[in-house]
Amino acid sequence: MTFHHTPHPTPTSPERLQQILANPGFGTNFTDHTSVIDWTSEGGWGNARVEPYGPISLDPAAAVLHYAQEVFEGMKAYRHADGGIYTFRPWENARRLNRSAVRMALPELPEELFIESLEELVQTDKDWVPDGDGEALYLRPFMFASEAFLGVRPANAVSYRVIASPAGNYFGGELKPVRIWVSRDYIRAAPGGTGAAKTGGNYAGSLAAQQQATAKGCDQVLFLDPLRENAIEELGGMNVFLVTADNKLITPALTGTILEGITRASVIQLAKDCGMEVQERQVTLEEWDAGITDGSITEAFACGTAAVITPIGELLDGERSIASAGTGAVTLSIREELLGIQTGTVQDRHDWMHRLA
Numbered sequence: 001m002t003f004h005h006t007p008h009p010t011p012t013s014p015e016r017l018q019q020i021l022a023n024p025g026f027g028t029n030f031t032d033h034t035s036v037i038d039w040t041s042e043g044g045w046g047n048a049r050v051e052p053y054g055p056i057s058l059d060p061a062a063a064v065l066h067y068a069q070e071v072f073e074g075m076k077a078y079r080h081a082d083g084g085i086y087t088f089r090p091w092e093n094a095r096r097l098n099r100s101a102v103r104m105a106l107p108e109l110p111e112e113l114f115i116e117s118l119e120e121l122v123q124t125d126k127d128w129v130p131d132g133d134g135e136a137l138y139l140r141p142f143m144f145a146s147e148a149f150l151g152v153r154p155a156n157a158v159s160y161r162v163i164a165s166p167a168g169n170y171f172g173g174e175l176k177p178v179r180i181w182v183s184r185d186y187i188r189a190a191p192g193g194t195g196a197a198k199t200g201g202n203y204a205g206s207l208a209a210q211q212q213a214t215a216k217g218c219d220q221v222l223f224l225d226p227l228r229e230n231a232i233e234e235l236g237g238m239n240v241f242l243v244t245a246d247n248k249l250i251t252p253a254l255t256g257t258i259l260e261g262i263t264r265a266s267v268i269q270l271a272k273d274c275g276m277e278v279q280e281r282q283v284t285l286e287e288w289d290a291g292i293t294d295g296s297i298t299e300a301f302a303c304g305t306a307a308v309i310t311p312i313g314e315l316l317d318g319e320r321s322i323a324s325a326g327t328g329a330v331t332l333s334i335r336e337e338l339l340g341i342q343t344g345t346v347q348d349r350h351d352w353m354h355r356l357a
């Protein structure tokens with residue numbers, strides 16, 4: 001499929017772009033263009049294009065506005081010393097997008113088209129990729145039901161798009177442990193639900209809990225599974241890991257209610273590479289608390305595309321505080337290796353990086 005290009009009639013000026021890249025923030029500024037591919041039940045995928053970034057014209061009856069038939073992905077593109085722009089494990093994002101699409105009754109997008117949509121956009125807007133420490137171009141592929149129809153059924157018209165935003169450190173400033181609020185009022189997902197899909201409704205459902213966390217002075221919220229002895233699940237948008245004193249790495253097993261994070265899978269591989277035993281199993285909050293108390297759990301961290309790896313400093317469970325040691329050696333080592341692979345300063349022995357431009 002050939003992508004048709006329509007240049008932006010009034011692209012961002014070099015002076016304004018320099019201002020944006022000097023302090024990119026996260027998700028507040030967007031590049032001049034967007035990749036788009038349309039789908040209909042009759043014609044399949046077609047009309048691939050790169051067009052100027054701007055508002056999307058939608059009928060008020062568009063199905064996504066009423067039934068939340070939508071999925072998305074999150075990725076980063078890094079500028080390497082060789083002048084190329086690379087992204088991390090994009091084929092895994094393509095596969096996960098399709099798994100999410102199947103769950104939300106949306107059409108699967110050929111993986112090659114997914115990759116090409118990224119390449120076309122980044123090649124067009126390559127000047128937007130920052131090169132500061134910890135900075136990248138955040139890529140947001142997403143797919144939504146665009147058909148104007150109020151009946152409850154899968155939509156017959158769908159739009160797939162990619163937008164891009166220069167991004168700095170997700171939590172801002174230097175690496176420091178985050179404070180986590182344990183949600184007792186809300187759960188993130190239930191068996192048979194959409195927890196394993198990367199769909200907007202999961203994040204919308206987490207926002208009330210995040211409001212509670214913010215009110216308590218916390219950075220993120222931890223969700224539990226009350227059907228399994230309050231087993232820990234994940235944060236609002238990140239997977240959780242615990243490090244033990246006897247060189248084990250523990251993370252909640254994928255049960256269909258937890259998002260299968262690509263950073264999560266990469267952390268597991270890097271831990272195995274350095275000789276750690278990795279356990280994917282049920283982990284309760286009580287085990288975490290007891291392990292911190294007796295010293296058998298020495299570190300805790302969360303991981304995801306936006307923040308990469310962030311140490312967990314404290315869990316706040318009502319009036320109870322579970323304090324971790326801060327930024328531990330294992331957390332820092334895995335983080336440095338992962339970031340080194342992504343930014344091109346550490347050997348990519350698993351061939352995870354893909355050149356976009």
